[in-house]
Structures are given as structure tokens and as C-alpha cells.
Amino acid sequence: MVTKKKEAKKKIFLESILVFFIAIAPFIYKTYEYLPLNADGSISFLWFTIEDNGFQDASFYVWFLTSKIVPLYLFIFWFLTSRDWWYHIIIIPIAMYAFQLFELIFDSDLQIDTDNIWWIIPVCMVTIPFVYFIRIKLYDKHVHGIDLEAMDAELEELKKKGFQVEDQNTSVDNTVEKEDESTMSLADKVNTKLSTNSIETFLKGIQDRLQGWLNFKF
Template sequence: MINNVKRKKAKKKIFLESLLVFFIAISPFLYKAYEYLPYNSDGDASIFGMIIGNHGFPSTQTFLWFLTSKIVPLYLLVFWFLTSRDWWYHIIIIPIAMYSFQMFEVFYSSDHYIDTDNIWWLIPICMITIPFVYFIRIKLYDKHVHGIDLEAMEAELEELKAKGYSSEKTDLSIEFKDDVIQKEESNTDMSTGTIENFLKNIQDRIQGWLHLKF
């Protein structure tokens, strides 16, 4: 029974990964698909029985070119975000948001201009994501280059307390730990752990829904 469940999960995982590979492989062809769609005498395109107009663009072909130039990079970035295991993968949220806002502006903006005000919509996302990734880099640099690991130091201090060591014997360690903490707190007043766990939970939850574990 357990083997059957594992086989089903493995089959679904391979199927979904194959879909990812397929859409990545055909991305150049999807980008140019607008050139080969059937257009009627009015210049409108017909896709699966749906008639698509120009939506304010000079022509329907120009409109579809704009869409494909946003949709293809957007879904490739989403795939990258879902499958990445690099420490800096959170920064991919910024270009994802950029393309999403550009798509939103095309369909819901009341003026006749595109790619204008959406840059200001990115500022709040950049203000959160960029410092967050930078602070992760600081932690990694301190841990792997300087050899400073606050979590290991905390665990060591707790172990010393559990063994009954007096505070006098651990004053130097505590002072060193406080110096490191003050150094990091001078760079930021926000906790990166909470945001990191939040973004990690989003990625893991989506991968759980799709049964994608890389």
C-alpha cells in the first residue's frame, strides 16, 4: 500500500516536472506565436473561437506581442522561484511583481499609456525584499567567512547554563555574543527570520500542492 502511494506521488511529480520542462522548452515558440495566429479582415485574432482585439494598441498583433513578451518571462520566473534552492531566491519576487504589474496595467489602467506608473508599485516590494536578502547575505558571510554563528553560540551558552556554570565563567562569551548582536542590530531593526519563514512557507506550500520537491 505504501509503495503504491509512493509510486503515485513519484508519477505525479515526474509528470509535473515534465510539464515544467515542456513549457520552458517551448517558451521561444510561445513568444513568437502571435505571428502565426489567424487574423480576420478587421485585424482581430481568433484563438480557439475567441476574438481578440487590439485593446488600444495600434494593432492586435502588437497587443499580442506585448502580452507574450510579459507572459513568457513571467511564468519562467515563477518556475524559477518555485524550484530554486539558492539563498537569494527571494529576490526573484521583484521581477515577478514587475511583470505582474505590467500585465495588470494593460487590462485595468484607464489611460492610454503602459509601463509607466507600475515602477512605483514595486517600491514597497523592493523595500522589503532587497534588505531581507542583504541581511541573509550578512548572516551567511558572518557564519561561513568570519566563523560567527549566533545560533551555535546560543546553544553553547544554554548548554553551559544547564551544566551549572556560573555567569562569571560565561561573561566573555556573553560579551562577544552581545557585540555580534549589536553589530547586526545596527544594520537592521527588523527580524529577517519571520520574513524568511513566511516566504519559505509560501514556496513550500505551492510545491506541496504541486508535489514538487527538488
């Protein structure tokens, strides 16, 4: 009972922090207007000094930073708390703002928001087909009444019953399966590893681990 109360207190505390940061998002975005600007174009705040980093002045640089940071953490909150079937697609804007923020802080040239679009393409190539496959599965199940997972489970059950009746055929079938695995092409192996269920399990595991660390249970 005490453990449940502690978990409830921790959950409410963490959710309160989440709500707090969502509520102050517009004010974080506007911080560049209120930071004291020095004569040399830098900003001194507490123990930190923010240089212009190639911009007109440091306030302009902070404006660019907040325009990336605020949407980034809002999308991360959305990803952590979403229960919609398409929540995986939120990874794309998260990656976009993360790459833009990385380029803004660490890139040495004078151009920003340029080449990072190419960094997002691999993320899109995985996420978009994956979400589309989930949509197909849901459409088949709820519109056409075709439940592929149930059909697979039924076939698996029939296969197990068949193995129990024909013990002699079991060893033969296992030998054939091993031969099939050994002769499986590279494309088939990649397709197996990158199947919809495998990717869904992987992404769901990431979300569950993050929610476990933050104790977000919805």
C-alpha cells in the same frame, strides 16, 4: 510502496509539464506572428476574439502580452525550484512582470509600463534588505566563523539551566520579561515581527506550500 510510486509518477508528470513550458517559451513568445488577423484588427482564435485593446492591432497587443507572460512564468518556475540562498530576490522580477501584465490588461489609459515601477518599490524595500541580511549571516558563518544561531541556542540552553538551578529567580525573571514586553515600544514590536528569521520563515513557507501543491520536491 504504492503511494511512493504514485508520488514519483506525479512528480515526473508535473516536472515534465514544467520542462515542456520552458522548452516552448520561444514559440509562445512568437504566437502573435501566426494568429489570423481580421480586417478590423482583431484576432479570432477557436472560440475567442481578441481585440486590439488600444494598440495598432490585436497582434501587436498579443506581442505585448506574451512579452510579459513568458518571463513571468519562467521566473515563477525558477522561484519554485531554486535552492540558492538568494532565491527570495526572484520575487522582484516576478512582481515587476505581474504588475506590468496587470496594467496591460486592466489599465484604461493609452500608456503602459509607466506607473507600475512605483508598485514594485514596497516589494524591493522588503526583499532587498532581507536578502542582504541573509548574505551577512552566511558571510559571518562561513568566512568569519561566527554562527549567530548556534550562539543563540547555546545562550538559550545556559539560560534554561540557570532557571532549573534557581527556581526562585524564575518567577522574578518571568515578571521582568512580561514587564519588558508590555513596555516594548512600537518600533521594537515591528522590528520583532519583521526580523530576518520571521520573514525568512514566511517566504520559505510560501515556497514550501506552493511546492507541496505542485508536488515539486528537489
